[in-house]
Amino acid sequence: MVNNAEACTRRDFCRTAALTGGALLTSSAARADKKPVGLTLTSPVPRQVVQREEFRPAQAHDHEPGGPQLGQARVAVAGRWTGPVPVRLEARVSLHEGCTGRTVDWTPLGEVQTPAFAFDLVVPAGGWYRLEVRVMDAAGTVLRTAEVDPFGVGEVFVISGQSYAAGANDELQTIDDPLERSVLLDVTAQSWRTANDPFPHVGDGGTIWPAFAHALQPIVRVPVGLVNVAVGGTATRQWLPGEDLYQRFVEGGRAAGRFRFVLWQQGESDVIENISTETYVERLQIIRDGLTQEWGFEPTWLLAKSTLHPTVYNKPFEEARIREAIDKLWKLPGFAPGPDTDILAGENRGGVNSRRHFSPIGQRRAGLMWFASVWAALLKETTR
Numbered sequence: 001m002v003n004n005a006e007a008c009t010r011r012d013f014c015r016t017a018a019l020t021g022g023a024l025l026t027s028s029a030a031r032a033d034k035k036p037v038g039l040t041l042t043s044p045v046p047r048q049v050v051q052r053e054e055f056r057p058a059q060a061h062d063h064e065p066g067g068p069q070l071g072q073a074r075v076a077v078a079g080r081w082t083g084p085v086p087v088r089l090e091a092r093v094s095l096h097e098g099c100t101g102r103t104v105d106w107t108p109l110g111e112v113q114t115p116a117f118a119f120d121l122v123v124p125a126g127g128w129y130r131l132e133v134r135v136m137d138a139a140g141t142v143l144r145t146a147e148v149d150p151f152g153v154g155e156v157f158v159i160s161g162q163s164y165a166a167g168a169n170d171e172l173q174t175i176d177d178p179l180e181r182s183v184l185l186d187v188t189a190q191s192w193r194t195a196n197d198p199f200p201h202v203g204d205g206g207t208i209w210p211a212f213a214h215a216l217q218p219i220v221r222v223p224v225g226l227v228n229v230a231v232g233g234t235a236t237r238q239w240l241p242g243e244d245l246y247q248r249f250v251e252g253g254r255a256a257g258r259f260r261f262v263l264w265q266q267g268e269s270d271v272i273e274n275i276s277t278e279t280y281v282e283r284l285q286i287i288r289d290g291l292t293q294e295w296g297f298e299p300t301w302l303l304a305k306s307t308l309h310p311t312v313y314n315k316p317f318e319e320a321r322i323r324e325a326i327d328k329l330w331k332l333p334g335f336a337p338g339p340d341t342d343i344l345a346g347e348n349r350g351g352v353n354s355r356r357h358f359s360p361i362g363q364r365r366a367g368l369m370w371f372a373s374v375w376a377a378l379l380k381e382t383t384r
Contacts, residue, residue: 037083039135039144043076043118044151047183047192049225050075051156051258052125055382060221070100070125070222073153077109078118081135083143086111088136091121093129096150098179100221101126109133125222127152128179152181152223155216156259157374158252158299159209160239161266163232163357164306164341164366167203170350171360172196173210181223182213187255192225199228205354211367216374227256235269236283241290249287250294258297261377262288263338263370265304267322272309274318280325281332288334300381302373303329304338310349310356336377339369 044050055071062068077091088111093104102124109119112135123129128150135143159165174196175182184195195213197206209226217224229252231238231245238245253259270280284303292298305326307319323342329335348362358366 037144039079039081039083039133039146041077041079041131041133041146041148043078044131044148045190045192046148047150047152047194048185049127049152049154049156049183049192049223050123051225051256051260052153052222055125055378057379057382067102068100068221071153072122072124074120075123075131075151075153076118077121077131077133078116079133079146080115081112081117081144082115083135084137086113086138087143088112088138089117089119089133090136091119091131091133093121093123093131095126096128096130096179099126099128099181101129101153106134123153125153127154127223128181129153152225154181154222154224155220155378156225156227156256157261157263158249158256158259159226159228159230159263159265160249160252161230161264161304161306162234162269163203163230164208164268164304165202165230165263165265166228166232167198167205167207168232168354169206169208169358169363170354171206171363172198173206173360173363175210176214177217182210182217183223183225184209185225185227185255187227187229187252190255195224195226199226202228202230203232205357206360206363208358208363208366208370211364212370212374213367215368215371219371219375220378225256225259227252227259230265233269234266235273236266236275236280236287237273239287240283241286246287246290249291253291253295259299260381261336261374262291262299262301263304263374264301265306265338265341267305267307267326268309268312270322271307271315271318272313275321277321277325277328280322281328284325284329284335285332292334298334300377301335302338302377303335304370304373305340305342308342311352312355336373336380338373339366341366341369344369
């Protein structure tokens with residue numbers, strides 16, 4: 001791993017890397033008789049995953065001529081410069097040991113004329129990476145440097161639905177990758193961290209998502225980012241435009257930026273409310289269409305079949321209506337098959353405290369089923 005406290009020396013003083021405004025800032029002090037001079041980075045932020053593009057699975061193996069084609073992303077490099085202008089910005093990207101990806105040597109970003117700046121830097125898929133930015137005057141003298149460490153370019157997913165998608169399951173599970181390349185976004189705090197349970201703002205129980213990430217990350221070989229906005233006990237009517245949960249969904253997607261898929265696991269509350277197949281289909285289309293407009297792009301929605309709630313009801317006919325609705329939606333543009341987690345019975349169901357949501361083994365199996373669905377959809381989408 002790269003040491004985030006690498007020292008820099010300038011004349012008779014030294015400053016070490018410090019976390020400032022969501023970014024790692026390295027900057028030296030100004031003379032007392034001059035205005036403070038400094039460089040602050042606000043994007044990317046530590047542990048952020050930026051959604052990659054141009055992934056080609058058929059060319060992603062190590063013996064591909066020119067190297068595996070894992071894709072790339074245009075990473076927003078933004079911040080503030082408090083000092084004389086104009087100045088030039090350059091950036092480079094180094095790869096952490098043991099991670100997949102490619103370094104980027106010093107690359108011109110552009111000229112800074114005002115305190116605020118924003119540029120794009122093309123970064124190969126992979127990570128963890130360390131980003132370094134330097135400010136240079138017309139003579140090529142380096143005035144200040146700043147860094148963000150780590151960040152990644154990989155696969156990002158927004159998760160929604162109700163309790164099976166949220167924190168209602170038996171066991172608090174963790175990411176076992178020693179490099180911790182599966183992370184979650186806390187939308188409220190606007191910060192990223194390792195995707196260990198409990199996930200923020202979805203309940204204090206376990207989820208199925210560390211198991212999903214554990215299966216996916218080694219296969220995609222890039223960092224995985226998860227944004228979970230699910231809320232237990234919610235029906236589709238509560239996610240419709242104009243409702244509070246719809247805005248929660250909007251904000252989660254916006255905070256993620258571009259992302260690959262929506263992972264939707266919901267249905268039990270609509271069983272309780274005896275919703276018809278047609279109503280469920282119509283509501284999901286309305287929700288998706290509205291969010292497409294809000295986000296400004298059109299991610300595919302993967303829908304799970306999730307209709308069972310063993311301690312609350314036994315309604316085979318009502319459950320069948322929702323399962324039929326999911327079947328119909330799978331065939332419509334913009335939707336794709338998620339897992340049928342209703343098949344997880346017996347030992348896969350948890351104890352009384354979790355109201356028979358998933359047991360630890362059920363969580364792992366549900367996560368594996370989600371991996372299979374996402375991998376199939378990813379192959380289909382990236383080979384069109």
